[in-house]
Amino acid sequence: MALPSIAEAKVTRYRQGSSADVSRTSWNGPAYTMNGSGAIVPATMTSAINAIRGGSGSIDVTVLAASAASGSPTPECDVISGLSNVNSCTTYVLTSTQDASNTQVNTDIRNSEFVYFAGGNQCNYAHWKGTPLEASVESVVAKGGGVGGGSAGTHINSSIVYDACTASTDSATALANPYDRSVTFTTGMFSWPNYGDTINDSHFVTRDRMGRTMAFVARAIKDGLTSSGKAWGVGVEEGGSLFVDNNGLAILSGQDAYVVLGDHQPEQAVSGKPLTFSDFKIWHLRPGDTYDFRNRPTCGYYTRSVTNGVADSNLYSGTAVC
Incomplete structure (x- = not known):
């Protein structure tokens, strides 16, 4: 796992897997996962990955969190990165509404094929309404990617x-x-x-x-x-x-x-x-x-x-x- 890097103040980025994004013109989603608790459920995450890739290639995943996790800073990507056909998994910890306008955050989201909202407090996610981040997540679904979440991340979807x-x-x-x-x-x-x-x-x-x-x-x-x-x-x-x-x-x-x-x-x-x-x-x-x-x-x-x-x-x- 790469060491954390700071894209702008208050934004923490962790990248696992390939440093280069997948390049492909079309995908086969949308696909969604709605989880009853914060953790990734491998069965449905695998189903989403396979639905989006349509039988070929691999995908990039972005995990969004509004607060740091206890223990590993990347609990969702730790699981996702171990699944087949995942090119990369990037975790962002965003601690203010302004972070939703961060250029690197939005670039990574738009270049990914699945966005997962971590558990926590869904009010933090609701504050991203109307921001560039909302539009970036919507662009992932529009291109045939997917979105999901657990606990608070399920609520926001x-x-x-x-x-x-x-x-x-x-x-x-x-x-x-x-x-x-x-x-x-x-x-x-x-x-x-x-x-x-x-x-x-x-x-x-x-x-x-x-x-x-x-x-x-x-x-x-x-x-x-x-x-x-x-x-x-x-x-x-x-x-x-x-x-x-x-x-x-x-x-x-x-x-x-x-x-x-x-x-x-x-x-x-x-x-x-x-x-x-x-x-x-x-x-x-x-x-x-x-x-x-x-x-x-x-x-x-x-x-x-x-x-x-x-x-x-x-x-x-x-x-x-x-």
């Missing part, structure tokens, strides 16, 4: 981002008042093909986040944050990862995931009052299962409701209605 910029909420708080100060969103940042009207959540079962995702979905519909009048919460458990291909088909690896659809206006979602929302449609995905984000399914779900801030029991399991 949905079209409606729970940004946690005032505080981190939990299920009890969000259900008791979906307009609590801890429930804030960033919109108009990334909008990936086939992945519209989504709100990602992470550490899903371990931290009992079904209730807060239900509140996020209700808020998105009530506030008109979606293009369809519906909202899909996508919750991935720790160790789980969704690989989404260029046709919008997701396949799950590692641990369970859930898709939570709200398809009507909430019966009650107002500031200072508990949420009431009937019949969320919930798909429980297990490793190996698929979900089609381009042609979203109309069967295979179970339903759960929230009444005056109290959710039904057995939120994480149920019998499919069709």
